Amino acid sequence: MKKLLVLSMLLITGNSTFAQSKKVVVAKLRPFIPKDYSVLAYETGDLNQDTYPDIVLALKNNQETDSDQTARPLLILLGKKGGGLSLYARNDSAVLCKGCGGVFGDPFEGITIKGRYFSLEYYGGSRYRWNRITTFKYDPVKKDFILHRDAGLSYDDTQHNKKYAKDVYHKEAFGKQRFVKYKYDTD
Template identity: 90%
Template sequence: MKKLLILFALLITVNSTFAQSKKVVATKLRPFIPKDYSVLAYETGDLNQDTYPDIVLALKNNHETDSDQTARPLLILFGKKGGGLSLYARNDSAVLCKGCGGAFGDPFEGITIKGRYFSLEYYGGSRYRWNRITTFKYDPVKKDFILHRDAGASYDDVQEDKKYTKDVYHKTAFGKQRFVKYKYDTD
């Protein structure tokens, strides 16, 4: 029983700490959110390997509709000494629109960060289902984010034997395309 109480107390403490840290991050993000926009998603990691936590922040327009193709800004915020943030880069054409997912609706699944890489993940379709992952890598020599990979798969959901088709986007831009110039809907 004593172990159970200790475990319960530990869970409450961890949950409380996590909730407080989410509130702190939300407060830090406020200055970067334009009027009529709110947070779609964000992820924290050390993208430029300077030991300060950086944030990749996706925004959505508060007046989006299901068929809307309104821009969804994606911001890269670098952490600073003392816990502050500074805007490193912004791209209004990197995140797929809410209406881009077909019958499944909003295709946006989230942001992931691993080391110097961050990815935008999507899933959508109707009869033909698809996923897509767009990954950028921080290049410490260029001091810039470069398109690393933009690919996914699709399949016909009605077929019993689901044959996946590999989909690659912007292949000629891998390792060259700067984050600020990237557009999801061009090749």
């Protein structure tokens, strides 16, 4: 019984601490959120390997609708000594719009950070389903974020034996495309 009580207290405390840390991060993001926008998603990691936590922040317009193609800004915020953040780059064409997912609605699934890489993940479609993962990598020599990989998968949902069409583009196919110049609708 004692172990159960201790475990319960740890879970409650852990959830409370997690909620508080989320509030602290959101408070740090406020200066970077323009009027009429709110947080769509964010992820924290040390992208430039300087030991300060960086944040990739996706924003959404508060007025966007299901069929809307309003831009969704994506910000790279680099951590500074003392816990502050500075805007490194902004791209209004990196995140797929809310209306870009077909009948499935908003295709945006989230942001993932691993080491010097961050990825934007999507899923959408109707009869023809698709997913897409766009990955950028921090280049320490150029001190810039470069498109590393853009991959997608699609299939016909009515097929019994689903045949997947896979498209994977590596940096060899698109060169050293900078994050600030990337547009999701460019083939």
